[in-house]
Amino acid sequence: DADVTQTPRNRITKTGKRIMLECSQTKGHDRMYWYRQDPGLGLRLIYYSFDVKDINKGEISDGYSVSRQAQAKFSLSLESAIPNQTALYFCATMGQAVGPQHFGDGTRLSIL
């Protein structure tokens, strides 16, 4: 089983809908991240969490919110989806202050 699991893997929805992307991990890491990737661009940080009570905005947090329900679970919500939020979304975890981040397989989100 994957260490970092994202659900759903693919989602197509309409403008204005509320959407939740979920991430769960079995690595026991405190730090979790949400990134988005647009074609031809690298990953950009949306939100990150150092533990259950510590949530921080990243570079592009507008239009998104997150919830850290437990050490193992970190959800990303789009309150009212718009077409320019169509992208590939990645969740990642990290076990220490510095070191490698471990990525899920991504969620491909299309907003019509």
Next chain:
Amino acid sequence: KQEVTQIPAALSVPEGENLVLNCSFTDSAIYNLQWFRQDPGKGLTSLLLIQSSQREQTSGRLNASLDKSSGRSTLYIAASQPGDSATYLCAVQVNYGGSQGNLIFGKGTKLSVKP
């Protein structure tokens, strides 16, 4: 603000060639630099991580170098194979303020190795 640039954006080579991918960053306050591979529509696979105090790391046919003072890293791939075709991403792990440990990514180099 840290910025990471990768050159070239795309590269096509015949099988068997040795090649170099370039990455540059604007702020030397980094913990490490990481190279990732991404296959189309897939997640990221970590290839190499170079600590800020190191000069290079090797894994199989891959060798990554780091010159922190000049803000540059290279990924050298020896004897390229069609299976190496993918997008290669460079990322620096930053070392300042509340962003400690966050990754800043370049836009990637899309590599195509022709049989």
